[in-house]
Amino acid sequence: MSEKYKDVIIGLEVHIQLTNLKTKLFCSCSNDYRGKEPNTYVCPICMGLPGSLPVANKRAFEFATRLAIALNSNINESFWFFRKNYFYPDLPKGFQISQYNKAGGRAFGDGGEITIKLNGKKKKDLQLNRIHLEEDPARLVHKGSIATSPYTLVDYNRSGVTLIEIVSEPVMNSPEEAREYLKQLKSIVQYTGISNLDFEGSCRVDANISIKGHPRSEVKNINSFREVERALKWEIQRQKNLIKRGKDLIQETRHWDDKRRITIGLRTKEFEKDYRYFPEQDLVPIDIEKTFINKVKKELPEMPKTRSKRFKKDYGLSEFDSEILVLDKDIADFYEEGVKSQKSYQSDNYKQFCNWLKGDISRWLNFNNKSIKDTKLKPKQVRDLIKFIKEGKITGKIAKSYINEMMNGTEISEILKKTGKKRIADEAKIVSIVRDVLSENQNIVEDFKKNPKALEALIGKCMQKTKGQLDPEKTREIILNLIKK
């Protein structure tokens, strides 16, 4: 841990929408509200109309069970939902149906942990406090920043969508740890198949942040995992600056303004929060039976932690490589599909396939903000790419230039035909190109005599001239030979 974050204590409350459910938590309205006309995916129940009653969506319990198992959280086999009472325009009943772990209430699961790696090396188990189910409030829409918007619009389409809240203990000591925690959580959620966290607004984070010995602040409204690190850094700096100036911090709720990228203290009335939790008696107690838990457990896919161990063992990948590879389930699945039935594959093939995925392909996906499933890329293309390089038809450099076309599903042989780019290994041809380059770059040749590293610059010039088609090894040999002459 860097000196900078000594004494920082962070706890996260992550709210994840179960986007893979078909219907909302307590009614049969569609969950798929994104991009729909406001206030059209509603019914008397999720609008909280007088007289309406909630009916629990059993599938949500199955999803929560999957996550609880994956996070190693102890599932409570019987619990009541509780009402969390407060007034807000996004809360149509004046209370949120949630779970509570006090006053006779129980969370869905108690405890649990997420393992992270710091600087890619040291492992740290981050303890969870609990996970629980609750209904999402409506969506408030502002013009620009919440602080300056002249109005608030309410869209109840989101009202009643299932949220699962994952509450960590205050065990993180830096924004980087928080980032790693969320990265692992996202991966686990993807493996359980309960949610697609790439959907906008599918996860929201409240962060509790304090400097040891000072009151904490709760930063709300961090609407994506990416924003969390940024918000934490800002808030820590704000608190430290105040301390430096000898000011007292106060315990408060702050709002992350993602437009201005600052936290702002919202003007709140001077009263202590009291949600008056008590049992929701419109629902009967929920029983999560052992046999049900076992059934869910059996159907759960291999989790990333186990999978990376197996990748290391089965494919001879390094721990580092296999951990990165399994992080995104779709990529890991792609990998397995690609290498599994290849009897001729040896450890170098496994490694190359992995490198293409975690390198150029991942970069392309990140840049284009896409999941590998959204592309037309097929495992055979990656296999061909590796094969063509091995057979000397193309160079690594040429291969890199194929990525864009590959992602559209074009076969490697097609790309080769289309671009006409292939490896030039003919010695006479290379010699003639090298000669030209040497005579055009006398200064570098001079330089080489003092500094052997200038060789790379000459290879670069040759590649530039041929758009990367020259065989790099042969080119190197020939340059050395010709210079020495």
Next chain:
Amino acid sequence: MKINEYMGFELIEKIENKELSIQEIIRSYYERIDETEDNLHSFVHLTKEKALKKAKKFDDDLKRGKSVGRLYGLPIAIKDLICIKNNLTTCCSKILKGYKPPYNATVIERLIEKEGAIHIGNTNMDEFAMGSSTENSCYGPTYNPWDLARVPGGSSGGSGAAIASGQAIFALGSDTGGSIRSPATYCGVVGLKPTYGRVSRYGLVAFANSLDQIGPITRCVHDSALLLEIMAGKDPLDSTSVDIKVDNYTEEIFQSIEKKVLGIPKEFFGEGIAKDVKNSVNSAIKKLESLGATTVEISIPHLEYTVPTYYLLCMSEASSNLARFDGLRYGKMHEDLSGDVFDVFSRTRGEEFGVEVRRRIILGTYTLSAGYYDMFYIKALKVRTLIKNDFQEAFKKCDSIVCPTMPNTAFKIGEFINDPLQMYLMDVLTCPVNLAGLPSLSIPCGFDNNELPIGFQIIGDYFDEKGILNIGYKLEQELKLFRKLAPVKK
């Protein structure tokens, strides 16, 4: 005999035999409403035009041999807190002024949409069912048809008065701590509070959701049995409704009650019960004995704690149930929009709720607050369990429990309106039943010396509506009080 003097099941026979048309019946009830409504004020919204149109359609259907449902277009009055699609449902509160729900309560689906009762209007009640006299309505009180200077009981007072005076043949009420049985008693009619979970609450605007039940108010036990038969049973829209077989109540009522053991809870005949009430109830018990039933003394030792327990719980629940009325989505929002959203919510709720509703919300908010929750709410839940246990012990010794419904008869309008505690104490014999979740039937058993009706309460074991309707029917046939319409006199 006039149309309005018949029982519901008799009118059904007359329609089946083509002696009466549905339109004749509906018209006759609206005539009675026209005649008496100025004096009674049982209704807060009437739906005459729609009702007459539907009656005509039903008559046409019958002529063509098409079925119109088991209830044959008979007029039903609905308490103003049961949702009817596109129909005013205001809970007799200013805050719901003009509110028309976009959906039907399950009981409306079953009685009206499926079995063809015709909705003739919404009846008056205490605002959000909070009260025992129907004086807390934003539309003003309902008057007792036996003595217009008196209250009809509450909170379903409009339904009670409408049935007693022949303004409707069927009515629905809701009962949280006695709100069906109190008006049934004071108006001299039959009122049934089913077991919690017997009838779907979907579409019933909640007052205290762990206690509320919808039930019928009718002229005779047979009619209540008929309505319950249709309304009862599991509803997928209400998780607390129970999937237990619904009996053929309209057939079971005729069974003999020989060998039935009736429990007489000594605490229900104690201090504070009017002498006339005790005498009348005791003589009714004698009648039941003459029919072959035997009696045994039982005890509900925690009765003295039921009123405070009941009020703690119902206020706590109400404070949360009524939080949704902020004026933002429906109903009435305060004109003054200055300040922030909380200012507007406070202003709306502060001015559009009546005094009794505000009192209960504030007390309920208090009892659920941090630091008081254990002391009040949790403790009340524990006492509730003790009361349940008392009844469970009692039912080891008897089939049903018989006692007075109300400790008194109808009191004067305004007599207790400024003394809420006295008013609350009148629920002492009814609210324990809600705390335990049991079914209970109230039927008239006589009159006091002011010629005001007295209520006889029959409490059954869980889901034994069959048993209490059976006893009620037999007693009613002995007493023969049910033919008499209330005079609607000053």
